[in-house]
Amino acid sequence: MTRPENSRCGTLYVVATPIGNLEDITLRALRTLKEVDLIAAEDTRHSQKLLNHFGIHTRLISYYREKETERAHELVLRLQEGENIALISDAGTPGISDPGAILVRLARQAGIAVVPIPGPSALTTALSAAGLTEGTFIFLGFLPSQKGQRQKLLASLADSEHPLVVYESPNRMEGLLADALAVLGERRAFWARELTKSYEELQGGNLSELLTLAGSRRNKGESVVIICPGIKNQAEGDNLEELLLWYRDHSGLSLKDACRKLASDLGLSRSQIYQQALELWQHKD
Numbered sequence: 001m002t003r004p005e006n007s008r009c010g011t012l013y014v015v016a017t018p019i020g021n022l023e024d025i026t027l028r029a030l031r032t033l034k035e036v037d038l039i040a041a042e043d044t045r046h047s048q049k050l051l052n053h054f055g056i057h058t059r060l061i062s063y064y065r066e067k068e069t070e071r072a073h074e075l076v077l078r079l080q081e082g083e084n085i086a087l088i089s090d091a092g093t094p095g096i097s098d099p100g101a102i103l104v105r106l107a108r109q110a111g112i113a114v115v116p117i118p119g120p121s122a123l124t125t126a127l128s129a130a131g132l133t134e135g136t137f138i139f140l141g142f143l144p145s146q147k148g149q150r151q152k153l154l155a156s157l158a159d160s161e162h163p164l165v166v167y168e169s170p171n172r173m174e175g176l177l178a179d180a181l182a183v184l185g186e187r188r189a190f191w192a193r194e195l196t197k198s199y200e201e202l203q204g205g206n207l208s209e210l211l212t213l214a215g216s217r218r219n220k221g222e223s224v225v226i227i228c229p230g231i232k233n234q235a236e237g238d239n240l241e242e243l244l245l246w247y248r249d250h251s252g253l254s255l256k257d258a259c260r261k262l263a264s265d266l267g268l269s270r271s272q273i274y275q276q277a278l279e280l281w282q283h284k285d
Ligand code: SAM
Pocket: 019, 020, 089, 091, 092, 093, 094, 095, 096, 097, 098, 120, 121, 122, 123, 166, 167, 168, 169, 170, 192, 193, 194, 195, 196, 197, 222, 223, 224
């Protein structure tokens, strides 16, 4: 292993692991996990299965949220004594809605080399398939579990021009979608569930459609939800045709009602919108 900064200290490798499909691990991750002295893992039993699958016999030590600070100090001492350590989480990239940041910060403060080994993350995987045209996004990770706090956070972002990316666990999907709909109103959204696994599903629609879908599912799966900006916040970036098409295909509103709503949202007169809307409605299908 290379020891780039301080020859007596080891290196901390922050290694991304698969979010479902084991073939998504990189060659560099495999080599690193094989060569380090120790692997700090969020759940050692879970990670042992990954290591067994690839015939890796490196020692594991647990590094989980509740003991993060205590463990981080111990691991920094080991790094200072020259051990090379890899940090992994249960799935994806450590530090992304997972433990890792405290150890990384302490190691950096101690002058220890920190080397990221990039790979899967549910965040980038979902974004890569969402086809967002905004080019920007706000990553929120898990929203607060308390309904009031969750709604408050969503309300504070209601005027954002950027899509919101949220992580959600299976049993809270409906709560998230219901709150988003209540606080933000109808929006375009994208639901990526069980990414890279055999039941992977990528579903676009509006929030109310996704809420209905979530209600009809027994197993909601691990999910990433992307909520697009409200129509008002998109008005400057998108052209009118795109907005009209969205209203035609997703809102369930009649031509007349869609024109009324859009005109009021955009501060235009209905007659400015009507002709273009009529042509699009006539060309549906
Ligand atoms: N560190 C991980 C990463 O880089 O994406 C995230 C870990 S966080 C504790 C777990 C959450 O990530 C899940 O509740 C879900 O929101 C999302 N997630 C993880 N794996 C996923 C998958 N295969 N499909 C969809 N979402 C997933």
